[in-house]
Amino acid sequence: xxxxxxxxxxxxxxxxxxxxxxxxxxxxxxxxxxxxxxxxxxxxxxxxxxxxxxxxxxxxxxxxxxxxxxxxxxxxxxxxxxxxxxxxxxxxxxxxxxxxxxxxxxxxxxxxxxxxxxxxxxxxxxxxxxxxxxxxxxxxxxxxxxxxxxxxxxxxxxxxxxxxxxxxxxxxxxxxxxxxxxxxxxxxxxxxxxxxxxxxxxxxxxxxxxxxxxxxxxxxxxxxxxxxxxxxxxxxxxxxxxxxxxxxxxxxxxxxxxxxxxxxxxxxxxxxxxxxxxxxxxxxxxxxxxxxxxxxxxxxxxxxxxxxxxxxxxxxxxxxxxxxxxxxxxxxxxxxxxxxxxxxxxxxxxxxxxxxxxxxxxxxxxxxxxxxxxxxxxxxxxxxxxxxxxxxxxxxxxxxxxxxxxxx
Amino acid sequence: xxxxxxxxxxxxxxxxxxxxxxxxxxxxxxxxxxxxxxxxxxxxxxxxxxxxxxxxxxxxxxxxxxxxxxxxxxxxxxxxxxxxxxxxxxxxxxxxxxxxxxxxxxxxxxxxxxxxxxxxxxxxxxxxxxxxxxxxxxxxxxxxxxxxxxxxxxxxxxxxxxxxxxxxxxxxxxxxxxxxxxxxxxxxxxxxxxxxxxxxxxxxxxxxxxxxxxxxxxxxxxxxxxxxxxxxxxxxxxxxxxxxxxxxxxxxxxxxxxxxxxxxxxxxxxxxxxxxxxxxxxxxxxxxxxxxxxxxx
Amino acid sequence: xxxxxxxxxxxxxxxxxxxxxxxxxxxxxxxxxxxxxxxxxxxxxxxxxxxxxxxxxxxxxxxxxxxxxxxxxxxxxxxxxxxxxxxxxxxxxxxxxxxxxxxxxxxxxxxxxxxxxxxxxxxxxxxxxxxxxxxxxxxxxxxxxxxxxxxxx
Numbered sequence: 001x002x003x004x005x006x007x008x009x010x011x012x013x014x015x016x017x018x019x020x021x022x023x024x025x026x027x028x029x030x031x032x033x034x035x036x037x038x039x040x041x042x043x044x045x046x047x048x049x050x051x052x053x054x055x056x057x058x059x060x061x062x063x064x065x066x067x068x069x070x071x072x073x074x075x076x077x078x079x080x081x082x083x084x085x086x087x088x089x090x091x092x093x094x095x096x097x098x099x100x101x102x103x104x105x106x107x108x109x110x111x112x113x114x115x116x117x118x119x120x121x122x123x124x125x126x127x128x129x130x131x132x133x134x135x136x137x138x139x140x141x142x143x144x145x146x147x148x149x150x151x152x153x154x155x156x157x158x159x160x161x162x163x164x165x166x167x168x169x170x171x172x173x174x175x176x177x178x179x180x181x182x183x184x185x186x187x188x189x190x191x192x193x194x195x196x197x198x199x200x201x202x203x204x205x206x207x208x209x210x211x212x213x214x215x216x217x218x219x220x221x222x223x224x225x226x227x228x229x230x231x232x233x234x235x236x237x238x239x240x241x242x243x244x245x246x247x248x249x250x251x252x253x254x255x256x257x258x259x260x261x262x263x264x265x266x267x268x269x270x271x272x273x274x275x276x277x278x279x280x281x282x283x284x285x286x287x288x289x290x291x292x293x294x295x296x297x298x299x300x301x302x303x304x305x306x307x308x309x310x311x312x313x314x315x316x317x318x319x320x321x322x323x324x325x326x327x328x329x330x331x332x333x334x335x336x337x338x339x340x341x342x343x344x345x346x347x348x349x350x351x352x353x354x355x356x357x358x359x360x361x362x363x364x365x366x367x368x369x370x371x372x373x374x375x376x377x378x379x380x381x382x383x384x385x386x387x388x389x390x391x392x393x394x395x396x397x398x399x400x401x402x403x404x405x406x407x408x
Numbered sequence: 409x410x411x412x413x414x415x416x417x418x419x420x421x422x423x424x425x426x427x428x429x430x431x432x433x434x435x436x437x438x439x440x441x442x443x444x445x446x447x448x449x450x451x452x453x454x455x456x457x458x459x460x461x462x463x464x465x466x467x468x469x470x471x472x473x474x475x476x477x478x479x480x481x482x483x484x485x486x487x488x489x490x491x492x493x494x495x496x497x498x499x500x501x502x503x504x505x506x507x508x509x510x511x512x513x514x515x516x517x518x519x520x521x522x523x524x525x526x527x528x529x530x531x532x533x534x535x536x537x538x539x540x541x542x543x544x545x546x547x548x549x550x551x552x553x554x555x556x557x558x559x560x561x562x563x564x565x566x567x568x569x570x571x572x573x574x575x576x577x578x579x580x581x582x583x584x585x586x587x588x589x590x591x592x593x594x595x596x597x598x599x600x601x602x603x604x605x606x607x608x609x610x611x612x613x614x615x616x617x618x619x620x621x622x623x624x625x626x627x628x629x630x631x632x633x634x635x636x637x638x639x640x641x642x643x644x645x646x647x648x649x650x651x652x653x654x655x656x657x658x659x660x661x662x663x664x665x666x667x668x669x670x671x672x673x674x675x676x677x678x679x680x681x682x683x684x685x686x687x688x689x690x691x692x693x694x695x696x697x698x699x700x701x702x703x704x705x
Numbered sequence: 706x707x708x709x710x711x712x713x714x715x716x717x718x719x720x721x722x723x724x725x726x727x728x729x730x731x732x733x734x735x736x737x738x739x740x741x742x743x744x745x746x747x748x749x750x751x752x753x754x755x756x757x758x759x760x761x762x763x764x765x766x767x768x769x770x771x772x773x774x775x776x777x778x779x780x781x782x783x784x785x786x787x788x789x790x791x792x793x794x795x796x797x798x799x800x801x802x803x804x805x806x807x808x809x810x811x812x813x814x815x816x817x818x819x820x821x822x823x824x825x826x827x828x829x830x831x832x833x834x835x836x837x838x839x840x841x842x843x844x845x846x847x848x849x850x851x852x853x854x855x856x857x858x
Contacts, residue, residue, distance in 0.1 A: 238585035
């Protein structure tokens with residue numbers, strides 16, 4: 001039963017401390033385009049009971065008053081609370097507010113050297129930009145994105161989400177791209193730590209560098225902190241010869257454990273081509289406890305990649321379905337390489353005196369003969385691991401993929 | 409790879425060593441190229457380049473670089489130490505021995521080098537000298553992994569089971585996660601005929617080093633030894649040629665007994681024994697070949 | 706520092722020792738007989754420069770001569786075995802002596818064989834040596850039998 005504005009006003013007069021009535025009244029005011037009045041009510045409610053609903057309401061009112069900065073601050077504060085539910089317009093505001101260029105974080109080396117971490121890409125990659133891989137995207141949405149966006153919903157069902165996730169798989173299959181897409185879907189800042197930053201950490205001051213890294217991540221909440229090539233930073237201590245390598249891993253583990261208390265708006269992602277080189281402690285609860293296999297692109301994804309790569313170049317008579325069928329286990333980089341070879345074949349013909357022509361099926365055939373997918377060695381290694389060491393479910397996803405694709 | 413101001417040679421060395429440790433030879437190679445462009449005579453960087461070449465299988469490249477280092481710095485410890493590896497790999501064992509002796513004269517407390525010398529002596533069948541060198545290595549550094557390993561090898565060769573167990577226990581205690589320890593444990597278990605247990609250890613090793621062809625071959629061999637279809641051959645695998653000799657005797661006596669006591673079954677007994685002999689001869693290599701092919705070897 | 710440990714043991718002019726494998730020794734013994742086995746195992750003894758193996762070789766040779774003599778001129782001693790093994794006695798005794806010789810030399814060279822097993826160095830190819838030893842062993846047996854017959858007559 002909808003309560004009228006007058007009834008709510010009367011109820012508030014008789015019981016000024018009824019938060020639910022105040023929030024309902026504020027919402028009615030907002031709907032009636034009385035943003036200033038709504039703001040006053042939301043602020044009163046927030047003073048009495050600062051929770052997701054009151055703070056989100058305040059943010060909406062501020063947005064309606066074109067006070068974007070204040071709206072953003074209120075929305076960020078709302079995220080900290082248990083019952084937080086995303087609001088479309090405020091999410092868009094948050095996205096627009098990301099810095100488009102310049103370093104988001106820096107790692108301070110010895111002395112005054114400042115190493116800029118990778119700046120945010122101006123154009124956001126979204127899941128829609130990642131072709132195919134629907135199963136993986138569904139898993140990522142259920143286990144990572146939605147728990148991050150709607151922690152309240154998941155808390156009500158007592159389902160945990162978020163935490164650290166490790167993406168592993170053969171090289172060139174889009175792990176970094178998927179990590180960026182996750183950040184975009186979560187409307188969070190994306191901070192990437194790659195091999196260059198790791199190399200800098202090896203030179204010394206690794207403890208300080210890591211601590212500063214995590215501090216900056218906290219300051220940028222909501223944030224996705226992505227460790228590319230995790231095996232480089234968190235190399236297995238049982239294989240490391242140098243004490244320095246072991247020290248870095250120990251420091252990394254302490255930072256991750258110390259972050260747990262305060263990490264609601266920071267999502268840890270990592271990617272690696274060599275999951276067996278990552279220290280086992282990294283894969284335990286509270287760290288990168290969930291490992292997801294990112295397989296080579298499936299047929300749909302390969303078709304998507306091929307279509308993009310063949311767009312705007314002269315082609316004729318290429319059967320894309322046949323090409324997709326002829327390229328099982330090809331990574332995105334392999335398909336790139338394949339099309340490059342086809343281009344070379346065409347150009348070679350043209351430069352040898354043949355009339356200018358588009359890329360045709362014969363060029364693709366030549367390219368297919370020369371090209372060997374780069375994922376094969378990784379898959380062979382994985383197959384042997386699954387065959388001999390698969391009893392502990394570490395590579396269950398890989399086993400499923402190998403069975404589905406009948407990888408011999 | 410690095411877009412900062414110029415790094416010092418030492419900083420480059422640290423980064424390259426880190427990449428080598430992680431098996432990232434391509435990246436290490438690219439960084440060493442950049443580093444040597446700025447510091448072409450730095451012996452630390454040159455040594456790193458030699459290591460990359462050696463670990464990537466380019467023995468000639470490694471040798472050339474090591475000669476370059478030793479031309480400027482004949483006493484360079486690491487370069488000489490790596491040169492020993494190269495000489496051993498190329499089969500020039502006398503030269504490797506001489507270089508090891510030089511290193512030991514220069515560094516008389518180097519337990520690791522004593523242990524390497526012991527291994528060389530084991531390889532060339534100078535057993536007594538090898539054991540003495542192993543003992544010396546252990547005396548200098550009782551926690552050194554290679555010293556413990558060479559002492560354990562001596563115990564295994566001598567057939568001293570108690571000492572072998574104790575040596576293995578020391579190795580497991582001091583270096584439980586080392587690949588070397590796993591291999592010695594596998595040797596110990598195979599020597600006792602415990603192939604399944606040895607295979608489990610080898611599988612754990614494979615989980616750590618799934619890219620290692622050597623480890624995969626070891627797993628395949630142990631998979632073959634512990635395969636259910638090899639069970640009838642367990643005595644022959646366990647006791648080797650003694651079991652074969654024993655089988656011959658049993659065959660001889662058994663067949664004659666059957667001929668005299670149950671001549672009806674004489675042919676059956678003969679063919680069964682011939683069948684078993686053929687099976688013991690032909691089947692293991694076939695199984696191993698099939699398992700290797702299945703593993704992509 | 707123990708100076709005697711730092712004296713070189715390897716020589717540039719002499720290749721490091723490689724032993725024929727126990728597998729090949731067993732097969733030569735089984736198919737070639739005791740004389741072939743003595744010769745083939747002698748190759749390992751020679752490679753190891755083990756003078757202490759000489760008495761064992763001599764004992765093996767003496768046993769071989771004694772066995773041949775007994776089988777030819779005192780077969781009654783083996784009546785029990787004839788009952789057990791029938792006409793296979795000669796072959797059985799020959800093979801068992803050969804295997805015993807092979808086993809004895811394996812026991813003498815066991816440490817070296819065990820040490821070799823730790824390294825991936827391949828043993829030398831046994832084919833030529835095995836064939837030569839088997840042919841020579843057969844010739845020795847023929848000669849021995851002829852000599853014994855000659856002595857008896």
